[in-house]
Amino acid sequence: MARQVNENMHAAHPGMEDARIPVALVACADYQPDHVYDALARAIFLLGGLDAFITPGTRVLAKPNLLQGLPPERAVCTHPAVMGAIIRLLNEHGCTVTLADSPGAGIRYTPKNLLKQYHGAGYQDLALDPGCVLNLDTGFATVKFMEGKVCKEFPLIAPSISSDHIIVVSKAKTHVLMLLTGATKNLFGLIPGLEKPLFHSRFQTGERFGDMLIDLNLLVKPTLQVADAILVMEGDGPTSGTPRHLGVILVSPSPLALDMVLCRIMSLEPRDVPYLKCAIERGLCAPDGSDLDLRGDPLSAYTGADIRKPGTYMGSHRGMRISPLFRAMHRLGRAYGLRPVVETVRCTGCGKCATICPARAITISGGHALIRLRTCIRCYCCHEMCTEGAISLKRTPAASLVHRVMTWDK
Ligand code: SF4
Ligand code: SF4
Structure with missing residues (x-):
């Protein structure tokens, strides 16, 4: 891989002597492109600027949540204005950008289907920018990760292997299986198409699936995390929930740090989110957020929303009920795999x-x-x-x- 594997997702980044992990929060009331650009630029500035993370002139993969090509107002996918803002910032930094994701299980990972999802999510105009390519390469390769706790190798989509940096641009949503999908869970989209049900089949419990997601993040080690929490999804996410306006963008070098803050914003207990519980037990993040360095607008401005939980949530510390969707994924994985x-x-x-x-x-x-x-x-x-x-x-x-x-x- 073009990037190096790190042992810890909280590993220090250049220019960060403080052991605490910075997470920047910046208010952004709507998806007006200039408003999003300004908010994102300010959030990255609060972390030390793009120079602290990304060498000018390198190839960057911008990884949205492109679960399926649904319009921005459904709050299923990362909003195109957020993708446009990060692409613009990276282009100004001298980088070339490939936007790539493998949509959700059940969608064949083919160029034709990718084009359909890009159009559905409103990404087609992003390709008008000469510094951005919408990925149509549906190749993938298996990458070994012997350090993984539960998964020693992952099939990964081609642009994630050839890029110098990965920036995860996630959508904040509640989730019927994982309770929350933000930065850490987003990386599952690097697993190509029909390989996904096989992972659901192999990692059947929330804990095992959570540990697999942690292994995947430790392998891929994305450089930067951006979360679109301007319009989030509450209830039965990741697809069937209800959009809810929160009006904030988050940026951090660490997926776990960002998700710990998202938990506060989304009214969730981190230990109820299977992958955060695994990360806490593996010593990768502090359960009380004491290892976080919050920057920008005050967190308290965004914590009173009382976000509605998915129907599978059985109450704090009681876990998630196995959803019909997960059962179907599991059956598909077993039958097909x-x-x-x-x-x-x-x-x-x-x-x-x-x-x-x-x-x-x-x-x-x-x-x-x-x-x-x-x-x-x-x-x-x-x-x-x-x-x-x-x-x-x-x-x-x-x-x-x-x-x-x-x-x-x-
Ligand atoms: S398949 Fe047969 S040879 Fe291979 S490990 Fe099992 S018992 Fe041994
Ligand atoms: S029989 Fe199935 S569960 Fe047992 S080691 Fe082989 S693949 Fe794993």
Whole structure:
């Protein structure tokens, strides 16, 4: 990858001697392009300016929340005026910008579909800027991350690998599975199209999914985080909630720091957000926000909104009810995804796979391994572990057919 992996998302950035992590909040009442530009420029200035983070002349990936191409007033995607402002600032800094995201699961990751989502979200005019390209490259590659706690490799969309910097430009929303989607969760969009359900299938609980998101952020290490909280979504986000005006933009070098502040603004307890709970338990951020350095407008101006929670929220410290959407994603992942299959002629019956299997889905019988696919959680540890090459990963014939149809024009 063009960027280096850091151990800690709170790792110091150039020009920041203070160990606390800065988060800038700047009021922005509406999406008038000049208002957004001024607010964003001020927020970045409060952090030391773009020079503190980004070398002029480099290639930057601006990563919006492009869940699906829905109009800005629905508050599903990052507003085009916020994308336009960050692109303008980066161009003025001498950088070239690629806007890229892989939309939500169920949307085939093809150039035609990307164009449709760009148009739907109102991004098409951003391509008129000679310093900005809307990504149509649907290639991806697998990147190893042996330091990951629960995930040792990720398939990542091509521009995220070739860029010098990634700026995450998220949309603040409540979320039926993760309670909050802001900076940290946004990076899941770097996983291409139909690979996403497989991740939902492999990381089934909020905690495991949360740890996977933390691993992904530690691998990719975005340079800067911007959150569009001018119009947020409350209720059953990320798609079916209700837009709500809050009128603020946030910027930070750390996704966790930004999300900790978003929790305060969105009336959420950080430990109720699975990935923040994981981050707190991994020692990556302080539960009380004592490691944050707030700059700009006072946080108290934005904390009284009493944002409506999703219907899946069961109350503080009680977690999230598994939503029908998540069940559907899980089923899709299991039906479509690769499953481990034992090649009995190669299997020596050594039992190493049975020992490592976290789901206890493998037994040794008749001198070779047997896998109970109903119990298997598709972590693929057995495939990694078997030195005999006796566990292959295969789709069912029906899933192979679906896969061919879904990827035929790549
Ligand atoms: S590790 Fe490989 S060879 Fe050993 S029992 Fe499992 S499948 Fe068979
Ligand atoms: S059978 Fe293999 S892929 Fe399935 S849970 Fe066990 S180790 Fe993971």
